[in-house]
Amino acid sequence: MTTQPTKNRSSLWAEENVFRDLPPAVARELEAVAITNSYPSGAVLFAEAQTTRGIFVVLRGRVKLSVCASDGRTLILRIAQAGEVLGVAAAVSGREYEATAEIQEPSEIAFMRQSDVLRLMRLHGEFALWVTQQLSQNYSSTCREIRNLMLSDSASEKLARLLVGWLDQNPESKHPGQMKLALTHEEIGQMIGTSRETVTRIFAGFKKQHLIQVNGSTLVIPNRVALESLITA
Amino acid sequence: MTTQPTKNRSSLWAEENVFRDLPPAVARELEAVAITNSYPSGAVLFAEAQTTRGIFVVLRGRVKLSVCASDGRTLILRIAQAGEVLGVAAAVSGREYEATAEIQEPSEIAFMRQSDVLRLMRLHGEFALWVTQQLSQNYSSTCREIRNLMLSDSASEKLARLLVGWLDQNPESKHPGQMKLALTHEEIGQMIGTSRETVTRIFAGFKKQHLIQVNGSTLVIPNRVALESLITA
DNA sequence: AGACATCGGTGATTGAGATCACACAGCAGT
DNA sequence: ACTGCTGTGTGATCTCAATCACCGATGTCT
Numbered sequence: 001m002t003t004q005p006t007k008n009r010s011s012l013w014a015e016e017n018v019f020r021d022l023p024p025a026v027a028r029e030l031e032a033v034a035i036t037n038s039y040p041s042g043a044v045l046f047a048e049a050q051t052t053r054g055i056f057v058v059l060r061g062r063v064k065l066s067v068c069a070s071d072g073r074t075l076i077l078r079i080a081q082a083g084e085v086l087g088v089a090a091a092v093s094g095r096e097y098e099a100t101a102e103i104q105e106p107s108e109i110a111f112m113r114q115s116d117v118l119r120l121m122r123l124h125g126e127f128a129l130w131v132t133q134q135l136s137q138n139y140s141s142t143c144r145e146i147r148n149l150m151l152s153d154s155a156s157e158k159l160a161r162l163l164v165g166w167l168d169q170n171p172e173s174k175h176p177g178q179m180k181l182a183l184t185h186e187e188i189g190q191m192i193g194t195s196r197e198t199v200t201r202i203f204a205g206f207k208k209q210h211l212i213q214v215n216g217s218t219l220v221i222p223n224r225v226a227l228e229s230l231i232t233a
Numbered sequence: 234m235t236t237q238p239t240k241n242r243s244s245l246w247a248e249e250n251v252f253r254d255l256p257p258a259v260a261r262e263l264e265a266v267a268i269t270n271s272y273p274s275g276a277v278l279f280a281e282a283q284t285t286r287g288i289f290v291v292l293r294g295r296v297k298l299s300v301c302a303s304d305g306r307t308l309i310l311r312i313a314q315a316g317e318v319l320g321v322a323a324a325v326s327g328r329e330y331e332a333t334a335e336i337q338e339p340s341e342i343a344f345m346r347q348s349d350v351l352r353l354m355r356l357h358g359e360f361a362l363w364v365t366q367q368l369s370q371n372y373s374s375t376c377r378e379i380r381n382l383m384l385s386d387s388a389s390e391k392l393a394r395l396l397v398g399w400l401d402q403n404p405e406s407k408h409p410g411q412m413k414l415a416l417t418h419e420e421i422g423q424m425i426g427t428s429r430e431t432v433t434r435i436f437a438g439f440k441k442q443h444l445i446q447v448n449g450s451t452l453v454i455p456n457r458v459a460l461e462s463l464i465t466a
Numbered sequence: 467a468g469a470c471a472t473c474g475g476t477g478a479t480t481g482a483g484a485t486c487a488c489a490c491a492g493c494a495g496t
Numbered sequence: 497a498c499t500g501c502t503g504t505g506t507g508a509t510c511t512c513a514a515t516c517a518c519c520g521a522t523g524t525c526t
Binding site: 153184185186196197200201203204 | 472474475476484
């Protein structure tokens with residue numbers, strides 16, 4: 001939770017190009033009202049059903065967004081990456097947060113108070129449009145999540161969908177179809193709505209069919225097409 | 234598909250109070266670029282994966298929003314009522330529509346082109362804020378939908394949740410706990426992600442336990458609390 | 467080291483719901 | 497009347513994944 005020097009902070013805004021589509025004057029005004037902080041893994045930015053305080057911009061790191069049932073079970077909506085904005089819907093509509101945001105790995109997060117957000121949105125249509133675009137991206141990815149969850153009864157299909165989705169997200173770096181597996185089986189289960197055990201079993205099945213390989217925490221997908229053929233099944 | 238006289242149209246905007254939170258000048262500008270039309274049941278405003286054209290404001294009637302799987306199965310996201318705005322996410326982000334919008338009962342719908350929407354959002358922060366609020370409402374209701382779908386394994390719990398949700402939506406008119414059942418069992422199944430037969434069976438079970446009564450197309454819920462006790466189970 | 471926690475792997479059992487296959491009611495149109 | 501068509505009601509069967517129970521592997525504290 002060490003505070004970063006100011007120089008480092010402003011470079012992060014530029015580095016991530018968060019406000020790339022905004023006029024420089026507006027961007028400066030935004031950076032002026034924003035408060036940047038470092039968070040450790042496990043820290044909670046906001047919790048489901050809390051009254052809204054403002055929006056959070058992920059500058060670096062990863063944040064887990066989830067909702068939870070009365071019986072304690074959890075559903076992970078998505079993992080937010082650098083550049084994403086959280087809590088927009090709640091802040092704009094003045095409602096409670098609909099999900100819980102928990103830090104997954106040490107992260108830099110900028111915060112903007114609800115009052116500042118609303119004031120600046122009224123003032124600068126450009127900024128308001130930007131906020132809406134962020135929200136609409138969250139909305140789209142949530143819709144995709146629903147499709148993946150509901151429109152495939154078999155758990156293997158859901159997992160296949162999840163993996164293919166990860167391939168798309170990841171930059172096609174050196175070796176294609178290779179990625180770090182940052183989630184436990186339990187968490188993967190919470191993403192696709194199944195139990196931990198079935199995730200293990202399906203992974204085992206995929207390995208047997210040579211659809212995936214696991215070396216330590218590295219996941220290799222040698223044959224993306226084969227995996228995709230499970231979808232639509 | 235008969236066109237309404239202009240007088241009737243403008244009265245609909247006022248009647249529904251769609252732009253109640255906007256300065257009158259902005260509201261007039263919006264009504265100027267909007268195109269209002271009547272649609273019959275079954276008409277499709279836009280389909281999943283179509284390129285975006287603009288946003289639709291429901292002035293009167295009901296619109297079914299759904300996504301569909303490759304195998305033809307369908308999931309209904311929600312039924313939009315008068316006052317709601319559709320296609321915002323797609324229009325703002327320039328992406329494809331994420332869902333299909335089909336008219337459920339004869340409706341009046343206003344259309345605004347994407348270019349007009351974006352131009353007026355940049356121009357009037359107030360309008361941009363309004364758009365964002367509409368979108369955030371859609372987002373919230375979608376999140377609630379997910380919770381209802383995923384965080385309850387038993388199908389009866391899902392159905393109970395759906396019915397209670399309908400009670401909340403409906404105005405507490407003359408007799409409380411009474412509503413028109415505008416959906417078929419098949420459609421209800423598509424809303425909670427189960428088969429038509431299970432819906433029938435669960436309804437039968439609920440009747441047996443005196444949790445609901447059905448007279449023709451009227452659904453009576455004499456004891457809301459009993460129904461709620463099924464939730465959380 | 468040892469103790470403790472978290473994570474991954476596997477078998478056996480079980481139940482909820484999908485699916486298939488009918489039957490029947492209501493309602494439109496000819 | 498007779499024919500379709502759409503929506504509802506019910507039984508029989510079967511499959512997939514939840515659940516329980518246990519074990520081994522790998523960390524990580526003190």
